[in-house]
Amino acid sequence: MDVELSARSRQILEAIVEEYIATAEPVGSSAVARRHALTLSSATVRNVMAHLEEMGLLTSPHTSAGRIPTEKAYRFYVDSLVGLRQISREEKKQIIRRCRQSGSGLSEILKETSRTLSSLSNYVGIVVAPSFTADIFRQIEFIRIGTHRVLAILVSTSGLVQNRLIETSDDIPENDLLRMSNYLNELMQGLTISQARERILAEMKNEKVQYDRMMSRALQISEQAVTTGGEEIFVEGQARILDQPEFSDAGRMRDIFRAFEQKGQMLQLLNRCMNADGVQIYIGSETPVSQSAGVSLITSRFVTANNTVGLLGVIGPTRMGYSTVIPMVDYTARLVSRLLSET
Amino acid sequence: MDVELSARSRQILEAIVEEYIATAEPVGSSAVARRHALTLSSATVRNVMAHLEEMGLLTSPHTSAGRIPTEKAYRFYVDSLVGLRQISREEKKQIIRRCRQSGSGLSEILKETSRTLSSLSNYVGIVVAPSFTADIFRQIEFIRIGTHRVLAILVSTSGLVQNRLIETSDDIPENDLLRMSNYLNELMQGLTISQARERILAEMKNEKVQYDRMMSRALQISEQAVTTGGEEIFVEGQARILDQPEFSDAGRMRDIFRAFEQKGQMLQLLNRCMNADGVQIYIGSETPVSQSAGVSLITSRFVTANNTVGLLGVIGPTRMGYSTVIPMVDYTARLVSRLLSET
DNA sequence: TTTAGCACTCTAAGGCAGTGAGTGCTATTT
């Protein structure tokens, strides 16, 4: 996969990629010669371009058009990006301001982060909230709603709340509910939510408990409450992909929007991006989300006070302004980590 | 606005509208003559069509194309729809199945309802959840999160939960939190959420309370908790509008997607639809959502056990299958009302 | 009042030449 290229070829490739990113149109040799400070004639550039095409870094849509970078070229471009443009002070300020102002609930912060990523990059912002199940259990509470329903409220130490309406076969008096929650709060003290779930399942098999009607009922109900209701994902700025000329035909666009609507599936795919540290870049067919559609994905993890991890990033066309988006995602991930660690 | 038309003219208009709904293409006189069982020559139909055009019910994109119904025609068509197609048993079953199966939380039910509306109609489904503030207060609960944060959890009698992380100037011990919630639970007993809010504001001015540090603090915190965090709105199946040929150009589509992204604004607009009972139909420029874009909106209210009302419906192109969508929305609203009233 | 007939209009589609951007190759220059 490593490509050997002379310094000049590399410069020219870089110029082509950047030009194409800027214009979205096939780049001709003369355009490169003109734009590129290094004075070279278009003929020379042509020779180099022919070479680059042989190597699979460029293609031409037809004979008499300019060249278009292939995925491989973007990959090469990104990997050899020496001068990652520093994120501008202006942008930094905006990110800080918008992420800070958005209230103190985790969901609000993350949603606003996603919005901010989208509006600064002009692509689609995504944020996957840290998994609730890795959070540490804080408290469970039961509230009687009508005669056959109990609302179970589950709170984690980081202030996340999950609630679930549970149907019960018969009416449970408030007193019992209180005792049940006391019992469970004791039982799950200090565990993560997923550990708590295991503890419940284990406890259910405990003989002593099986004969205590109240306890076994408590376990049954809490088991439902603890079963995760799916994680949250914030996709913001979808409409911006309509601004990209490459998605102007309806077919490709529909693919993308369909993918965005299936948030559950998207979550699964995005979980793959959570393994590595630092900024991850997926170009074109490498992208787990909607392979067919010529999109790229730039993500980075962030961490919370509990060391649970979330994911944030940007989805855009393959022809994306990598040099500005990459540092932006990087910076935002660091900032959010910092924000969420302040307790 | 009332239009006087002979029976025959009306039949022909109806045929044109239906044909255009089916094909999305300008309808010619011969097509009507052929399709329409009543044997008439195309020439006759032409005369009638000319008349209808004069009356502003039809337009032609150019001389030698067929005719297209105007908004006025759709309005007329919908108003004089005698035979509202009954909703098919198959569809009924599906609606029931999907709305039932979706778990017992209100949000899940409503989201699935929106999905169902979308997939059965092939347009965009929308559901506006009943206003939380009209719900009746059930319980408030405080949980200490870290040293300077309190999580306030507010529950209504219908099992809706609203939680809010509140920053406090100093650390409040658990004991005090418990006393605070007892005091507040007493105070807001039996009120709606919005009444509860007023009660809190009133109580704050009470001199006796102002000198009780704990009480006044309780009021301050609960005031924040009770302030509504915006209502929920579920918009599902957005991608389906891409299937509509009239939205194939990027500009119009962007308008619509932008509108969908601004859920807050949409909510405001949709609130206007809540006043009347029964199925409401907004055609083209009558539609509160995104006027410019040639869309229609069909909505109906639904009610919950507490007599709070929500809204559900379908957004589609002006050229929408009214005769199937209208009874579908109607039926779904009734069904959801029934489901939510079973306590 | 309806309809047949006919001239007319206008779009969509196809064919054709001209233009220009861009290429690849070769001969020449440095």
Place this chain on the structure above:
DNA sequence: AAATAGCACTCACTGCCTTAGAGTGCTAAA
């Protein structure tokens, strides 16, 4: 040996023309 100038060639794009066909409006006849 590398860079470049020159040149023939390719091919999409544009504008122009023609043709076919769908649909209309009008008039005269049934």
